[in-house]
């Protein structure tokens with residue numbers, strides 16, 4: 321299987337792991353920013369190949385996990401309206417709001433539809449002129465260009481019944497927030513390759529320099545991740561702190577410039593709340609004035625909805641790398657993927673789900 325099998329070669333993985341063991345002289349804490357990388361690490365046992373001195377800290381890069389509870393509650397309020405068709409990617413349907421989730425709204429008669437592209441939601445709006453069609457626009461820089469494109473297409477087509485509930489978040493401000501935290505332990509980052517395939521990595525050198533932390537752009541296959549760790553450890557051991565691209569088959573320094581132009585056309589930076597973490601300045605996008613007519617929050621008057629996290633869930637600490645999922649007292653009982661108490665157990669990229677699904681009950685990391 322071209323481009324996959326080469327990056328899953330067990331012999332090369334063992335060689336890389338041996339090299340990491342050889343070069344490691346002391347304890348290092350490395351954060352993989354993206355939940356997709358967390359799942360690859362746990363699924364492939366990469367953490368168990370590493371010397372005990374290397375701690376992998378799971379980062380906040382799971383779009384479903386960091387979407388704030390009050391945004392979920394706003395989605396639930398909008399989706400329950402009889403005049404609305406609410407469109408979302410499937411993984412948002414089970415994320416618990418304050419009282420229930422989008423599946424419950426659907427089972428109670430709400431028109432909630434799973435789509436595979438925001439452009440599907442635009443098509444639904446075109447086909448249903450007497451309904452309001454709302455798309456749940458969440459995620460990092462990876463999903464944002466397609467969402468921006470959907471808004472542009474809806475505007476070009478003159479659709480008055482399409483809007484988007486926007487809750488986009490950005491990686492570089494999250495890295496800053498983690499490094500500025502008094503309890504931070506992270507010394508190096510594996511940057512998320514798919515985010516960098518859109519944004520490039522021109523934003524990262526000032527961060528690596530400011531926080532004296534190596535940042536290695538890393539893919540998602542086992543060898544990608546081991547190579548990312550190898551390069552991060554090599555820098556840490558040498559006292560270096562710069563940005564390396566270990567994912568050149570998908571990422572360039574400049575990134576996808578047409579996509580970046582599309583984002584800049586539709587969105588502008590704004591402060592955003594991250595679920596379990598709180599507000600991070602300039603860490604998200606909102607629609608620019610020229611596209612504000614497509615803002616579902618304003619259209620449906622849900623801006624005032626406020627919500628409080630259940631105190632039992634420690635997902636904020638998990639997302640900031642302060643604890644491992646199995647250190648949460650609720651992990652496995654009562655919190656499981658079938659009975660999730662927090663988004664990190666619901667999401668296919670959530671760290672709690674990774675530990676549960678791959679049977680990591682006994683290892684505290």
Ligand code: SF4
Pocket residue numbers: 632633634635636638645648649650651652655656660661662663664665666672
């Ligand atoms: S195990 Fe469940 S309750 Fe604990 S942090 Fe994870 S999602 Fe929250």
